[in-house]
Amino acid sequence: MKKKTEKTPLVDFNIETGKFEISGRSIPEDSIGFYRPIFSWLDEYVKTPHAFTDVKINLEYFNTSSSKCLVDVFKKFETIYKEGHKVQISWFYEIDNEDLLEIGEEYSSSLSVPFKMVPFRD
Secondary structure, eight states, X not given: OBOOOSSSOEEEEETTTTEEEEEEEEOOSOHHHHHHHHHHHHHHHHHSOOSEEEEEEEEEEEOHHHHXXXXXXXHHXXXXXXXXXXEEEEXXXXXXXXXXXXXXXXXXXXXXXXXXXXXXXX
């Protein structure tokens, strides 16, 4: 688990339950450095995934380099899905934030893993 800061999101991956959450802001100065341990952890998880992997992404803001890292995170979950395991990615966005909705839709259209848009009011 990585704790939330002003520039980095909360990252909570629970191997026992197959639940994963990334939430907050993702604008680290070194996105690759921030996400590298997450990639390593996911590489291990892919070897023996939980029967159902539940992924929640609730980012209020993220920079371009974080976006690239998110794509790489999604591809790891897509690998699990393509191997026949159940995976659900839920993309949370504030109802009035059309930009986040569009970004989520773009991710969804480029992946084969189930991707659900979840609107909410703040």
